Amino acid sequence: MPYIADNRPVSIHRAVGCTMLGLLLAGSLLAPPALAAGKAAKPAPATPALVSIAIHGGAGTLSPSEMTPELAARYTAALEQARDAGYAILEKGGPALDAVEAAVRVLEDNELFNAARGAVFDADGRNSLDAAIMDGSTLAAGAVTGVHHVRNPVTLARRVMENSPHVMLSGEGAEEFALEQGLKMEPASYFRTDRRWKQFLDKRGAALGPVANGDPRYFGTVGAVARDSAGHLAAATSTGGMTGKKWGRIGDSPIIGAGTYAEDGACAVSGTGHGEYFIRNVVGYQVCSLVKLKGVSVAEAARIVVQDKLKAQGGEGGIIAMGPNGDWVLEFNSEGMYRAARDSSGRREVAIYR
Numbered sequence: 001m002p003y004i005a006d007n008r009p010v011s012i013h014r015a016v017g018c019t020m021l022g023l024l025l026a027g028s029l030l031a032p033p034a035l036a037a038g039k040a041a042k043p044a045p046a047t048p049a050l051v052s053i054a055i056h057g058g059a060g061t062l063s064p065s066e067m068t069p070e071l072a073a074r075y076t077a078a079l080e081q082a083r084d085a086g087y088a089i090l091e092k093g094g095p096a097l098d099a100v101e102a103a104v105r106v107l108e109d110n111e112l113f114n115a116a117r118g119a120v121f122d123a124d125g126r127n128s129l130d131a132a133i134m135d136g137s138t139l140a141a142g143a144v145t146g147v148h149h150v151r152n153p154v155t156l157a158r159r160v161m162e163n164s165p166h167v168m169l170s171g172e173g174a175e176e177f178a179l180e181q182g183l184k185m186e187p188a189s190y191f192r193t194d195r196r197w198k199q200f201l202d203k204r205g206a207a208l209g210p211v212a213n214g215d216p217r218y219f220g221t222v223g224a225v226a227r228d229s230a231g232h233l234a235a236a237t238s239t240g241g242m243t244g245k246k247w248g249r250i251g252d253s254p255i256i257g258a259g260t261y262a263e264d265g266a267c268a269v270s271g272t273g274h275g276e277y278f279i280r281n282v283v284g285y286q287v288c289s290l291v292k293l294k295g296v297s298v299a300e301a302a303r304i305v306v307q308d309k310l311k312a313q314g315g316e317g318g319i320i321a322m323g324p325n326g327d328w329v330l331e332f333n334s335e336g337m338y339r340a341a342r343d344s345s346g347r348r349e350v351a352i353y354r
């Protein structure tokens, strides 16, 4: 049902409109010219701007053979919960920036996903967390890498953006800043799950490349993109990176322009997948640049980058992208990508595999 300002069904609205039109026409024929002109000048009710949100829970999906109906139902419910948390903010006229942060926080708090609680383990057996956020209306951005105790890294990224003169903070310094900002910190045990610990033991000692290639169970990420009622775009991403990562490896998620990017009038992007490929291809910025500079649709830009470019190079993963009008694209070259979206025209979706 298309969205109408007063929420009446379209058919009723149209019927009322026709009656009104008939009365106005009759009135204008009967009334003196000045009065008819005054009535005709009354402005039509404004159509509310479309608000829209899309989220992902990572391209590192379980293989369909491991996915039980119960587990699929848990993933679906979690995706809908995160999507709707962001949508509720947009629906009330709130900013896209608040919506993407809220949606990502819900996913960070859920141990099903590789972000904050439930993150994968690095080579030292720690959960090492990265996140980023970007405001498309100002190009302001914030990012953090290698934090171990911040309950919601996406909120720390936002504080970096808003309360520091920098874009990106790492490790101990980032945690010191988190403490100064009064953010909620957690012991290592909060982030640890048996499932991820088992994956870590299975893969301990393996090099990063083979871990990532061909076995998406060992990665994952969460993210959100949104368009608010003022037409502004925002993007946010949060991840534990890749199982067994070492030497302080940082993926694409916290790198502005690679795994996270937003620019009003172009698009907003959050990526998931083998981060090294996303960094080399500057995925988020490249998609938005195709839209802005070449006039390509967001759907076509996402297809070119994810299918033609990344896939040809062996870069497994996907993106969620949102265009200036709130049209979303959920594009991936992996077996699946946990994803969901919703807009104020009534469109909604949630899915895991192709």
Ligand code: ASP
Pocket (backbone or CB within 6 Å): 058, 059, 060, 219, 220, 221, 239, 240, 241, 242, 250, 251, 252, 253, 259, 271, 272, 273, 274, 275, 276
């Ligand atoms: N892109 C993330 C990274 O490389 C992992 C993922 O999205 O699955 O750290």
